Amino acid sequence: MRKMCQLILTKSDHHAVIPTMEIAVTDLSSVPEGEMKILSLAANRLLCATGEKHEYETVKAEFLCNGANFTVSGKSVIRNGWKDFEAAFRRSYKTSEDKEKEDKKLPELSEGMAFEGVQTKVTEHFTQPPKHFTEDSLLSAMERAGAEDMGDEVERKGLGTPATRADVIEKLVKDGFVKREKKQMLPTEDGVKLITVLPDVVKSPKLTADWENALTLVAKGEYSMQEFMGGIEDMVKGLVQTYHSVSDEQKSMFGGGAQESLGKCPKCGGDVVKGKFGAYCKNKCGMNVSRAMGAALTDSQVKNMLEGKKTLVKGLKGKKGSYDAYIIPEGVEDYSYTKDGKEVKGTQYKVRLEFPKKKK
Numbered sequence: 001m002r003k004m005c006q007l008i009l010t011k012s013d014h015h016a017v018i019p020t021m022e023i024a025v026t027d028l029s030s031v032p033e034g035e036m037k038i039l040s041l042a043a044n045r046l047l048c049a050t051g052e053k054h055e056y057e058t059v060k061a062e063f064l065c066n067g068a069n070f071t072v073s074g075k076s077v078i079r080n081g082w083k084d085f086e087a088a089f090r091r092s093y094k095t096s097e098d099k100e101k102e103d104k105k106l107p108e109l110s111e112g113m114a115f116e117g118v119q120t121k122v123t124e125h126f127t128q129p130p131k132h133f134t135e136d137s138l139l140s141a142m143e144r145a146g147a148e149d150m151g152d153e154v155e156r157k158g159l160g161t162p163a164t165r166a167d168v169i170e171k172l173v174k175d176g177f178v179k180r181e182k183k184q185m186l187p188t189e190d191g192v193k194l195i196t197v198l199p200d201v202v203k204s205p206k207l208t209a210d211w212e213n214a215l216t217l218v219a220k221g222e223y224s225m226q227e228f229m230g231g232i233e234d235m236v237k238g239l240v241q242t243y244h245s246v247s248d249e250q251k252s253m254f255g256g257g258a259q260e261s262l263g264k265c266p267k268c269g270g271d272v273v274k275g276k277f278g279a280y281c282k283n284k285c286g287m288n289v290s291r292a293m294g295a296a297l298t299d300s301q302v303k304n305m306l307e308g309k310k311t312l313v314k315g316l317k318g319k320k321g322s323y324d325a326y327i328i329p330e331g332v333e334d335y336s337y338t339k340d341g342k343e344v345k346g347t348q349y350k351v352r353l354e355f356p357k358k359k360k
Contacts, residue, residue, distance in 0.1 A: 017042050018042065018046050019039065019042055019043045019046060023039075023043075037093065040089065040092070040093070041089075044085055044086070044089040047082070047085040048082040048083075048085050048086055049082075051081055051082030051084075051085055052079065052081040052082060053079070053081045053082070054077075054079070054080060054081035054082055054083050055077070055078040055079040055081060056075050056076060056077045056078055057075070057076050057078055058073060058074070058075045059073065059074050059075075059076075059106050059109070060072070060073045061073075061106065061109050065118075065120075072106065073106075074104055074105050074106030075104075075105065076105040132184040132185065132186060133184070133185045134183045134184060134185065135169065135180075135183070135185055138169060138185050139165050139166065139169070142158055142159040142160060142165045142168070143158040143159075143162075143165070144158055145158050145159045145205040145208070146158065146159070146204075146205030146206055146208050146209040158205075158208075159205060159208055169185070172191070176188055176190050176191075176276070177190055177191035177194060178191055199239060199242070199243060201235070201239070202239070211228075211232075214228050214231070215228070260273060260274050261273055262274065262279050262289075262299060262302050262303050262306060263302070263303055263306030263307060264306060265281040265283065265285060265287050265289060265306075266287065266289075266306065266329070266331065266332050266349070267281070267285050267286070267287040267332050267347050268281065268283050268285040268287065270282050270283030270285065271283075272289050272302065272306060274299060278290035278291075278296065278297075279297070279299065279302045285347070286345070286346045286347050287332065287346070287347045287348075288346055288347065288348045288349075289302060289305070289306070290302060291348070292305065292311075292313065292327050292348070292349050292351060293313065293316050293325075293327060293351065293353075294316070294317060295313050295315065295316055295317075297311075297313070301313065305327070305329050305349060308329055309329075310326045310327070310328045310354065311326065311327050311328075311329075312324065312325075312326050312327075312356070313325060313326075313327050323355075324355075324356060325353045325354065325355050325356070326353065326354040326355070326356065327349075327351045327352075327353060328351060328352045328353075328354060329349050329350070329351055330350050330351060330352055331349075331350045332347050332348065332349060332350055333347070333348060333349075333350040334346070334347050334348075335347070335348050
């Protein structure tokens with residue numbers, strides 16, 4: 001398998017695993033069953049991708065009955081094409097076919113035909129709400145989003161690329177706009193609020209379609225990059241001018257109620273409150289109230305530190321490994337260090353350590 005398949009990468013972020021000519025000189029009977037199945041799958045997909053087109057004809061007819069219009073559609077295959085390879089593969093490995101609803105072939109119809117003695121009946125059914133997205137169905141929806149508005153020459157359709165769509169979902173989960181519940185992907189309260197206040201043009205897949213169409217013209221030399229970037233700048237300026245302020249109703253949506261105060265900042269005396277990424281000083285004075293000795297503090301530990309109480313912190317890192325210690329705050333001190341060539345400054349607790357007595 002190491003030599004019989006190779007990975008092909010292209011500049012457009014697409015990739016493929018295809019069989020090589022090693023198949024012709026290899027005793028396939030000696031290939032393990034699991035590897036043989038993978039090889040067969042890769043070979044079959046290559047045959048499908050390079051096979052003849054699958055052609056079919058669809059017919060849609062409208063009927064008038066007692067003043068009401070009814071429609072029916074049918075499909076007949078003209079040439080099976082690449083689907084012959086797919087069918088042979090399924091027969092060989094006895095795999096189940098996708099249970100997709102296919103239109104049946106309609107009888108010969110002509111405009112103005114009349115049907116006598118047609119038997120009819122009325123049935124009652126209940127509609128079901130759309131199912132929640134799973135990660136797979138969401139990725140599929142992202143792949144199709146806005147595709148109908150994109151030209152045939154557009155290379156990448158949908159939202160994002162195959163390499164970035166999963167990362168987009170992970171970022172939404174990490175930022176708290178989407179959550180996983182078993183296999184379902186559900187919007188959080190913050191996610192619903194955000195999508196409510198965002199301008200329609202920003203959340204519409206058509207924006208991606210318009211940009212992809214424009215980039216195709218840029219690549220063909222029919223549209224300059226300067227014009228394309230100028231259009232984006234104009235759109236951003238228009239959005240800023242139109243949505244430069246937030247209404248009181250929208251502000252209340254993200255207010256989240258009064259923030260719980262954990263105490264007073266030891267540097268400036270401002271309120272220390274709980275935040276999404278830990279406690280912080282509302283005055284943003286540079287005091288790091290959420291960490292001590294490199295360890296992240298819980299809300300109760302932050303409260304104790306702000307009150308000057310001795311606080312037990314477990315898992316502190318030292319040269320000889322991790323250890324537990326009581327941290328006793330004794331004011332504040334400034335710190336600075338260099339990261340990526342830039343100097344980082346701030347203020348932190350000045351502490352004294354006291355070690356728990358070891359049990360005999």
